[in-house]
Amino acid sequence: MSDGIAGYGRVVLEVTRKDLLIELRSKHVLNTAVVFALLVVVIFAFSFARSFTDVGVVGSGALWIAFVFAGTFGVSQSAATEVEYAGLDGLLLVPVDRSAIYVGKVVSNTVFTTGVAFVTLCCTVVFLGFSVALETVPVLLVVFLLAAFGFTSTGVLIATITARARLRELLLPLLLVPLVVPVLLAGVELTRMLTEGHLSWQWFQLLLVYDGLLFLTGVATFEYVVEG
Amino acid sequence: MASITVDGVTKRLGSTIAVRNVSFAVEPGEHVGLFGPNGAGKTTLMQMLSSLSFPSEGQIRIGGSEVTPDATDVRRSLGVVGHRPMVYGTLTARENLRLHARLRGVDTDRVEAVLGQVNLRTRASTRVETFSHGMTKRLAIARSVLHDPTVLLLDEPYAGLDQRSAADLQAILEQFDDRTVVLATHDLQRGAADCDRALVLVDGVISRDVRIDGPDTDALETAYDRAIDPAGSR
Secondary structure, eight states: OHHHHHHHHHHHHHHHHHHHHHHHHHOHHHHHHHHHHHHHHHHHHHHTTTTOSOHHHHHHHHHHHHHHHHHHHHHHHHHHHHHHTTHHHHHHTSSSOTHHHHHHHHHHHHHHHHHHHHHHHHHHHHHHOOOOOGGGHHHHHHHHHHHHHHHHHHHHHHHHHHTTSTTHHHHHHHHHHHHTHHHHHHHHHHHHHHHHTOOOHHHHHHHHHHHHHHHHHHHHHHHHHHOO | OOSEEEEEEEEEETTEEEEEEEEEEEOTTOEEEEEOOTTSSHHHHHHHHTTSSOOSEEEEEETTEEOOTTOHHHHHHEEEEOSSOOSOTTSBHHHHHHHHHHHTTOOTHHHHHHHHHTTOGGGTTSBGGGOOHHHHHHHHHHHHHTTOOSEEEEESTTTTOOHHHHHHHHHHHHTTTTSEEEEEESOHHHHHHHOSEEEEEETTEEEEEEEOOSSOOHHHHHHHHHHHOTTOOO
């Protein structure tokens, strides 16, 4: 049993490490997502900054739009890497519960998405004048982390399903975004509250519960998703 | 006890029946060739043997254990070389093998030994995306034998290789002659040289089970021709 748990943990760790190494080397997700985040923020600065009196609304909007696109691109690219040389099949042959592969991919994609969200936050502060009190930044990072976790819990599953489809670029956001609406809602609301200087635990609870639900669904169904 | 037992296996892919009520057994150490034209169901059957897909009906047992999604002991005894290498292009050959060694809890020292066996030691630090087709195949073999499996499943290992690369690959595979091997191919010459027995699969059904004696492929070619064209119209 302990060997099983150790083996499971080892696969989670190795899959995460492998994904991070591939990303560090190729910089596919990082470069594209950061450039995209910058574009969103700059376009928002040109379009809305003068007409909107509430910078918080514009900043929060830019932040979460960039989050959705970066997150979607991240899980899509991660699934494409697995398909390119059939790397996922190699992982599926490892003698361990296959949900470990899913957990590893969720962890690595959560790291990417949270990182891109943090970069976007810096861009909104610089280009949009989005003001965040320094003491709320750690809480905001926790919000990003939780939202990224929920987003990628579903994203990894759907990206794996659509990875071999011809219209995967269209199918992935079409299937993914409606499923993560509660995550995005909670993220947007928590960001707004943090910039206004107060916090609602109800939104945190919603985010945590929905994250748990999405993650457990992924763990339970990944086996069937990858079956040929 | 047979090393592999396939009992009444059928695989449906949507409305198509890719493999139909197939049964056979492979004894320990036996080398079985799975021959058949394109679309005969060889890859579908190999995928089920590899535990990458599962039968719609029937049962597959490897080393006495049924091949099911959670059959980790089956996957421990299998080495699989598929159409595609099952590695990562952005990583080097050594990084790919080390990844698989760590995933399987194999000592990473074994990576260097296996790299030597497949003649890739000098290119071990090169990214796989720059490899030729033959080198990628050799890396796939290295990955498949890293954990010292007792059963090797080779799906079209010679596909897309020139004569010399195929001969090199064949020499590499001879090092693993002591394992139970199932080799799917439509290359009768090379398949016959590697195997003791041939199963000819046509339209998802095993239509011939032929013992191969030596390098003479006449009997196999006759059986193969009769299996794919019973009316003898060719």
